[in-house]
Amino acid sequence: DADVTQTPRNRITKTGKRIMLECSQTKGHDRMYWYRQDPGLGLRLIYYSFDVKDINKGEISDGYSVSRQAQAKFSLSLESAIPNQTALYFCATSDPEAGPYEQYFGPGTRLTVT
Amino acid sequence: AQKITQTQPGMFVQEKEAVTLDCTYDTSDQSYGLFWYKQPSSGEMIFLIYQGSYDEQNATEGRYSLNFQKARKSANLVISASQLGDSAMYFCAMRGGTGGGNKLTFGTGTQLKVEL
Numbered sequence: 412d413a414d415v416t417q418t419p420r421n422r423i424t425k426t427g428k429r430i431m432l433e434c435s436q437t438k439g440h441d442r443m444y445w446y447r448q449d450p451g452l453g454l455r456l457i458y459y460s461f462d463v464k465d466i467n468k469g470e471i472s473d474g475y476s477v478s479r480q481a482q483a484k485f486s487l488s489l490e491s492a493i494p495n496q497t498a499l500y501f502c503a504t505s506d507p508e509a510g511p512y513e514q515y516f517g518p519g520t521r522l523t524v525t
Numbered sequence: 526a527q528k529i530t531q532t533q534p535g536m537f538v539q540e541k542e543a544v545t546l547d548c549t550y551d552t553s554d555q556s557y558g559l560f561w562y563k564q565p566s567s568g569e570m571i572f573l574i575y576q577g578s579y580d581e582q583n584a585t586e587g588r589y590s591l592n593f594q595k596a597r598k599s600a601n602l603v604i605s606a607s608q609l610g611d612s613a614m615y616f617c618a619m620r621g622g623t624g625g626g627n628k629l630t631f632g633t634g635t636q637l638k639v640e641l
Binding site for chain 1: 529562618629631632634
């Protein structure tokens, strides 16, 4: 089984709808991240969490919110989806105690907002 | 602020040849890490290689090596003996220093196409 899973893998939604992307991990890592990937822009950080009680904004957090329900679960919500949030979304985990601080990525969620 | 620059949007290489993908970075941190990830057309992110800022030797992992030139702030990826399966998008990324939360800053990527 994959160490980092994301659901759904693909989603098409309409403008104005609320949508939640979920991420689960079995690696036991405290740190979790949400990135979005747009063509030609690489990956950009949306939110990150050091543990259940520590959540931080990344460089592009506007329009998004997150919830860290447990060490293993980190969800990303779009409260009112808009077309420019169409992107590939990645969840990742890391363990600062295990050098070289590699991040382990989930398979990605392809979101289309129409 | 940290920045990663990949100036080659696309590259072509013949099978069995070596190819170098360029990456330059900018940071004021003394301690940092540099990563390369591969993204095939299926979309997943695959970790390839890591170089720490204090590592004296260039990192190598099989056919991948990282040409780290600290004074030039460059961290180029060298793929030797290219294979058709190396065709993918390649991202250079940097982890900042202490207090950075292991966040990665990514470049815009280089699309590599390996030809027969």
